[in-house]
Structures are given as C-alpha cells and as structure tokens.
Amino acid sequence: MFPITVKKLRSRSLIGLPHAGAYQQMSETYAKLFDELEAHGLSDKTRQMVAIFYDDPAKTDAAALRSFAAVTAPKTVACAAPLQRINLPTGRHAVLRFTGDYAGLPAAYAYLYGAWLAQSGEQPSGQPSYEVYITSPRSHPPEEWVTEICLPLK
Template sequence: MNDLSHRARYEARLNRVLDHIHDHLDEPLDIDRLAEIACLSPYHWHRIYQAMHGETVAATVRRLRLHRAAGYLANGSMPLAQIAERSGYSSLQSFSRTFRAMFGMPPAQYRKRGTHSRFRPARSGDHEMVMREVVIRDVPAMQVVTVDHVGSYMQIGKAFDALMGWLAARDLLCPEMRMVGIYYDDPGAVAEAALRSKAGVVLPRAVEVAAPVSVTPLRGGRYAVLRHTGPYADMAAAYQWLYGEWLVQSGHEAADAPAFEEYLNNPKDTAPSDLVTEICLPLV
C-alpha cells in the first residue's frame, strides 16, 4: 500500500467494511466491530464512511437488506415474517412500514403486484403485459474495467463496491463512465453459489489495472435491448420474459456471448421504482 495515496488507504479500509456488511447481512449491525475491521477510531470512522460513500453505514445496511428482501418477494415464497427477521426487523409491522417507504407499497402487495408482475405470462384479458418494447441496437465493442463476482447475482453489489473503491482511490471516477454488469450463467441451470458475473465500468480512456481488477472485452454487434424501470429484484422475471417469450417469437437467435446490463442511475440516490436498467442480449 506504500504506492497508494492517503485516500486510497482509507478506501481500502472501508472496502473491508463493505465486504463484511455484504457477507453478514443477516447479523445485527455492530458499529464497534465495523470500526475494528476498518482499523479506524470508533469515534470517527462512521463520519469518514459517510463522507466518502455518501450515506451512513446504517443506510447502507438498510438499503442492501431491503433490496435483498425485494428479491425474496419477487422470486420466491419465503414467508413475510422470515424475510422481516432476515432483514433485521423485530416485527413484521416495522419491516412493512420501512419497505413501503422505499418501494411504494407494503411487502405483501409487492409480492403480488410489484413491477416484476408485468413479466408474467399473458392471459386473456390480462392487462399486466405492458411496456414490452425491445429495441434491436448495434452496440460497439467495449473494454470494461471489471471485478469478478461468484455467487448470487443479487449480491453483485459487493463487487461494484470494491470496484468503486478502487476507482475512487485512483481518481478515476468521472461523470462519463458507464456502469455495466456482465452475467455468464443461467440461474436456472447453475447453482447460485457458482454463478459467475462481473461488475464493471466503461471509462472514457484506457487505464492500467492490477488484481483484483481486470479488463474484460465485450463483443460488439447486434443486441436486443430491453429497457426496464424498477427494482433490481425484477431482473429474474425480466430475463425469463426476454428469453422465454420475446426471443422465441422474435425470429432472432441469441449469439454465443454473455448478456450484460447497463445501469443508467445510482441505487444510492434513486428510489427502487425509478431505477433504469438496460438488459442487452447479444444476437447472431
């Protein structure tokens, strides 16, 4: 670490905190333990964290737990009381109140009628099949600065946090960069613990990298692009619709290359219902 700036050293310490938070979302928030992991004074470290990450550590934990809870609701049948407990709430009522404030509806209603419900198979007289515009677009080849992630796609934020810390430590964050996630495996065919993905950014210029950061090429060519507005928890339903309904009826064929997502706004300062993601499926 001798070659890193003072800011980079702080980023490295706080990245250890973020890693711990991602890996221990089911456990109570222990401020003193996080200060110990950061190797910073318990009197001051949370102020440093907020100044560098734009939110308090409590807000980070709450945001990550609620996004994960939305995934449980959209993609499974876990009981609400169990989701509330895993999200750190002592009662279903307090969980429902906080979830509603973030997602605009209580968890039971979200499970039935959240934005993921738009991707259910169409039925006669069913008005849920809306906003199904897929655009065929020529995408240029890209060199993406990436950090690898193995495990649940819903936890790729851990890799993004590590990447953002690496970029910030080298003064490489800029308004022109584009946020990209690359996904290699089908969650329906590969065990969750073995799913491979990469958190990435496209920068306006080439940069030198070293582990754990690498440069990953993305193929250029034709892509089917589905623009989705809503929580990241909806992605599984969106993919199922894109592959299971749109692709098989479109006359197109998927190319032998991974799909990627481009994130057009930031979950730290954007309501889940307003998150905009473009799902890009490569075509032959």
C-alpha cells in the first residue's frame, strides 16, 4: 500500500523534450534535455524534474510509448527549439508518494490505477498522469529517491 492524497495542484510551466519508446529509457532524453538547457543558458532558471506519460505501457508496445521529459521553469523563461513548453493545468489530482528506486514504480502505478481507484469513488479526468521528482537522482542514492505520481481527476 502507498500513501495517496487527493488535492488541488497548481498549474506548472514545463520546458522539455518529447521521448518515444520505453519509459525506462527516459534517462537518455533527460541527458539531452540537460545538455540543451546548458547550451541555452537555462540550467539555473529551471527547478524540479517532471515526466508526463501519455500511454499505458500495459496496452501500448514499448516502442510506441510517448512521454515528455521536462523541468519546471517560470513562464517568463524563453524556450527555443528543440526545447518545447507544456503547461500542466490546475486541478484535482490523486497524488501517490513513492520512495525508492524507480524499478518499484510499476507496483505503485498498479496500486493507484487498480485497488485505490476502484475503492476511491474518483474518476480519472482523461489527462495524462505525470511524475514529479521531489529528490534528484543526480544528487541522491536510489533508496532516497522520492517521486510523486500525479493522476488528474474529474
């Protein structure tokens, strides 16, 4: 069982790069993102890492999965190609807080979308879920990684 709270999250302005393929390989896209941010002088203007997931890996072939590797950034920060800006809207979310190596995330998703959603009385909004990385994998060991899985609700 994982801790889940339902709360209203504020909008977030993101700058990032699209990723195609297995979600476990997003680290390659994040490496490209950090290189681009550095090249554009934006590294010190960005904040938390966020990943948006558009497809259900249980229903979509790994090669066809779509996601977005991003960092939060003020709306005033300019975004030049190949970087893209996405704004996540304000709204109600189920937020599951997970601590540990990312290899454990599939079990957290299974609980959130399975047992918890079935008994909660809540319904997904149809918007993609996303992860907010509270601790950076660049500066913490895997057992200290904290990730919030955010499921937009109706």
